[in-house]
Amino acid sequence: MNKLLTAENSGTPLIIIEKTTYQGWLENQDKPSQTWLENTQFSGQGLALIPNNQGELSKALFVVADAHDFFACGDLIKKLPQGQYLLQADDEHIEAISFGWLVGAYTYDRYITNKNDKPLARLAINNADMVESAIKFAQATALTRDLINTPAADMMPVDIAKAAMALAEQFNGNVKQIIGDELLVHNYPTIHAVGRASVHKPRLVDLTWGNSNNPQVTLVGKGVCFDSGGLDMKPAAGMRNMKKDMGGAAHVLGLAQLIMAHNLPINLRVLIPAVENAVSSNALRPGDVVTTRKGLTVEIHNTDAEGRLVLCDALCEAENDEPALIIDYATLTGAMRVALGTELPGFFSNNDQVATDITTAGLRNSDPVWRMPLHKPYDNLFDSTIADMTNCPSQPFGGAITAALYLQRFVEKTDWVHFDVMAFNIRQLSGRPLGGEAFGIRAVFDYLQARFK
Known part of the structure; x- marks a missing residue:
């Protein structure tokens, strides 16, 4: 990425403007440029390559509807001919353009034998700080996407641990693990x-970084590396993309990379x-009762509602430190996708101000999130006749809300945010290819950066 975006002051001019300003811009251009755009029937939107008198590329023009949109220029890097371009745009648009340029270069080609090695265009921006920042955000997005896109055969619990250890090594952090039957010894029974x-031993990965004197923020990520549904097995269509069920883990690692790369003053x-x-002779069964780390007993109504089970032990542990804030990410419910679609992540919070500030941050940087209600009257839907609660209601309505209410029982006294994300693009958009995607991590980072200065 360092080679695709550089802090230089040379290259073929690349002019990026909004559609509403195109006519005014055109009137101030030389006659040959005006004639070229007229004769090529340029519509005033999209990309135009403008030659000089010798037929060589003189400048490139890219007209967008909203240059504040961080994905407006997401396809531009792959549309331009090879070479270096010098950005000419309003200062208020440079951050969004820089990010869109880099994420548009993303491709997941780990398993492609004949890779496309054609060099991409390069963008020069006369602002070193902006270049450095854009690279950090694009790298965190790429990490999240890469982890989600990796097939389950190569992204099991041990591989998630390796990804965490690589980050810790890069930023001088520390990783501990509790693996297999040691989870019972250390009281993580639902994990x-x-x-x-599974033949792949379950584990709790615990990464720490920063000065212990700083306010603590704890991130919790659902790391279900593949979800067959357990004995309540999913149908084939529902299982096809379940490699992404560790998307919560990918999100917290991407967010952690942002926090560490920017050296935020937090613990x-x-x-x-x-x-x-998985399914085996010792698999968790419908009707079983498990005791959580908190001590609450849970009757298993459905083994496919497993994400909340692994999260509840981790959330209980997270609260032990009395952090300033707990944030969890999970690919938790299809109900959230029914409510908001696949491209708008829903979240819940027990703190109105935190929720408002995160929402505002997401609107500023094209990482929108939508708050959902923790509707307490639904709590009694978890009633069980033989245990303290069930792991999910028997009726399907309000599934994202009830899942969040289940998790809330394990966070009693700490400010908490729960994201229920798709973690996957099911259609290709500007700067957002099919496959793994990061939702809400830039919104949360901007919030954390503003709060913990």
């Missing part, structure tokens, strides 16, 4: 219960319960 049927902890929800 063990969900993951015990960071990242907890990832990493498991495979």
